Amino acid sequence: MLSCHTSTVEKKQGIRSDKLNPLPSWNNNDVKSAIINFVENATEEGNSNFIPESDRIACFDNDGTLWAEQPMYFQLIYAIDFIKKEAHKHPEWSKQEPFKSILQNDLEQALKGGNRALMEIIMASHAGISTAEFDKSVKNWLESRKHPKYNKPYNQLIYQPMIELLDYLRSHQFKCFIVSGGGVDFIRNFSEETYNIPKHQVIGSSLKVVYEIDSLGMPVLIKKAEINHIDDGLGKPVGVHQYIGKKPVFSAGNSDGDYELLAYTKSSKNENGFAIIIHHTDAEREFAYDRESHIGKLKRAMDDAPEKGWYLVDMAKDWNIIFEFNF
């Protein structure tokens, strides 16, 4: 682990990368070599593993792959904050789970309702408002709230080695997409400035929206409390097909929710394509969790990785820094 020796002002995204040393935050272990080898073959005309530019599609999960996801999904923190802020407009919440427990700061109780409770919490933070109002609310939240462990805005909790990987792939004409179980409208509020990934290259879970004309005669899109797409597990290759229309040649995930995305990219050792799994092994610099975790559970994908030819990234061993701010 390197000590902090440069000012944060100088540390713009990817500034440590250059052509001679494309992934400086990655230690010179097997995974780094394999990534570079894959990209060099894919971009060398005449190579048997050459991939034409228009097929260089790379897909990245977001929570736990590009940014942190502990102590809980950041979007869930946003939703809880939203519910507390808006509770005065919803007197019924004080008697109705999961809202009642949230307002009593008893998250464990609130989440006892499982996926349904989680979905109700997330939906309450979306539904019935215009897409523009939602964007404003998320932007305000990102600017004002900080992560409990690091005391940094949530959009600084991004993995520097992955930022370098995005840059490296893009410099070889790969088109990088986010394919996240999180809400697409949530992620699009920071994807451009944080990852240099334009909004239309973000795929995620979504609610239905409807087109309406507001009181000033202007078109608005209103978010409804009805699911449009759940971009998790089996839903990830479905989202990739509906939004991109091509099979990825590169993908990165960190949990069993990414299993089908990884398999769609590389379903066996012998198949072309490249897939990595970020394994959270660094309790000191970040968080250590896998098989038993409630968030980002990694079991089946880790067990099948050798047979599938997916690379496990050991955060503690393979990354010499994790966040830009802890050089």
Add this chain to the structure above:
Amino acid sequence: MLSCHTSTVEKKQGIRSDKLNPLPSWNNNDVKSAIINFVENATEEGNSNFIPESDRIACFDNDGTLWAEQPMYFQLIYAIDFIKKEAHKHPEWSKQEPFKSILQNDLEQALKGGNRALMEIIMASHAGISTAEFDKSVKNWLESRKHPKYNKPYNQLIYQPMIELLDYLRSHQFKCFIVSGGGVDFIRNFSEETYNIPKHQVIGSSLKVVYEIDSLGMPVLIKKAEINHIDDGLGKPVGVHQYIGKKPVFSAGNSDGDYELLAYTKSSKNENGFAIIIHHTDAEREFAYDRESHIGKLKRAMDDAPEKGWYLVDMAKDWNIIFEFNF
């Protein structure tokens, strides 16, 4: 109208365009001046109508806007051909409308069932097969079938002035998307080579797909007979939001099905943004239709165009050629 004086081999897409004369197939009328004026202002830093690069989103309808749609939507012709070809696997179709009438070559009768019949025809040509099989079938069809009026493959029935417009916008860092009522999987089979629009920049109607593992253990996506999204009318701004996440600054359509897309782009004369409507006025070189047409009906959008500030493109007067092959 110019006569045919260059070989078709030389006439690659956009080859007639250059920086000094960006839209050569457009006559020097008001619409051409307005387009050039809009683009020059949008790309001039300091101009009050300057648009940052990342916001330069342009949306194009497909049927009747980028390629022809008469005597009927080309995808409907594909679906009818598919039903005839596959009828031997579906003995039940000989007794079941709308298939029965299609097999008896009575399209008028088949379509008497309205939208439901149309949807059943389109779905029959999609559902239950893998996305890869569907792609193969569409590619074969495009290579083998020709338009009844022009005796050309359907993907040559594209409007040369619109190809130039796409090129012109792209050369000014606009990102061009297709936003079509047609099937997204259908259009993606020719969008890259025909329009230079990558698959992930095509938005259209879609069926649900599900992820499955085939008998060889490989992941496949199977198309289901269940609607995912209808990208027409009110559905167009919804599709734009779900796929792009930004409001367009430029859009082009040709029918009332594009009304909401145009309004979402420019909802009043005073608003920034630019919208055009292709008005099919040229019975000799193409087809002439608007208010009363069953396909590409243009009534409400034409009536409201002056108040909204949308430009009508008069194909007969504003375009000196329509298709590349009739220079």
